[in-house]
Amino acid sequence: MTTFRISEAAALLGVSSDTVRRWVDAGRLGAERDEQGHRRVNGADLAAFARSQIETGDDGGRSSARNRFRGIVTEVIRDAVMAQVEIAAGPFRVVSLMSRQAADELGLEVGVVAVAVIKSTNVVVEIPGHERVAGHV
Secondary structure, eight states: OOEEEHHHHHHHHTSOHHHHHHHHHTTSSOOEEOTTSOEEEEHHHHHHHHHHHOOOOOSSOOOSOOEEEEEEEEEEEEOSSEEEEEEEETTEEEEEEEEHHHHHHHTOOTTOEEEEEEOOSOOOOOOTTOOOOTTOO
């Protein structure tokens, strides 16, 4: 069974360790003490809690895209035709290339709140710390 220290759970949820401790103390997130007395969160319980915290972003519109990252625009680089827009969404960096016209029409500037909406059939999933080449263990 996978378990996480409070600090690891906090990093995965994009919040402080103090916030996770408050959630545990309030009974919102379960944790058990290990043999050293440190609190550990069960991986399945953490996943269920994370899922419950996901904002649906229900603004009345409909979309088949499920991956939405709300954040703040940290950089906009424009040339005559294209724009590169960087968004910091919690601990994540999302970079989008779009037409300059689209960036201008959206008013994308550093400091603006934006949502990166991602729909992709090609998503690479990695497990940190596991070095494995396809077909080789």
